Amino acid sequence: MIKRILLVDDSPLIHNLLRKTLEKHGYEVAGDAMNGKEALELFAQLSPDLVFMDITMPIVDGLEAAKAIKSQQPTAKIIMLSAMGDEEIMSQAKALGIDIFLQKPFDDYKIISAIAKVI
């Protein structure tokens, strides 16, 4: 069964690059959210197998969105994909139960091997 993935990032470039990588490797992009608020709405509608979540976004940031998703569904699988990766922010992500934290930039291998560890 094809795994369905929700992409959350305020950059159209990241959606473009992730979509190419995921589809090339047999995954389906379930939806595209441009901020944390849209992520919460689409997560509830689409029930994806996995979420790729940026941190720095307008309206609701990725940490807040991940916290809300995890509170609704503790088993939700979330990979953080952020330009930031300092100890403090990684510790915050870990406390939320984030499965994997990746720092941008990324390549296909980094993305696909992270997915394989989570789903």
Added chain:
Amino acid sequence: MDMRMTVPFVEALQDIFKQMAMIEVQTDGDPFNDNEEVHSYGVSSIITFAGKIKGRFLIDLDTQVALQAAKNITGSSYDSPKEQMVLAVVSEMNNIISGNAITKLNNEYGLSLRLAPPIVFAGTDVVISIPKVASASVTCTTACGKLKASVAISKA
């Protein structure tokens, strides 16, 4: 301005252009104090950050540098720097450069800096004026044109 603060930004600029866009960036010299208005080369992006200090990072690219970066990253050719994906490339590259640099500064100095989403604009008639903030700039050369990076930092 403490020139040590510029080092992570310049290193990240060179790393990210090479890794993402396959563009080698050579600095023309050391960073210099720069409180002049910025007359844009063609495409510019600014990102602000705040924590125990605050500041902003600006990249300003020749149009050809922006178009070549967009082509190398997305695999598509673009005619104008005002196309959405060209602006998205410059904006996201600035986000990643700044995020990587801020990560180093946070880990080294415990500054708890956080980024705001970047802004981006295109046009050679753009003048960016940031008064009363100490900034340091470095001009750079690539095979497809010039670029400038500028860091400004002040007390929070």
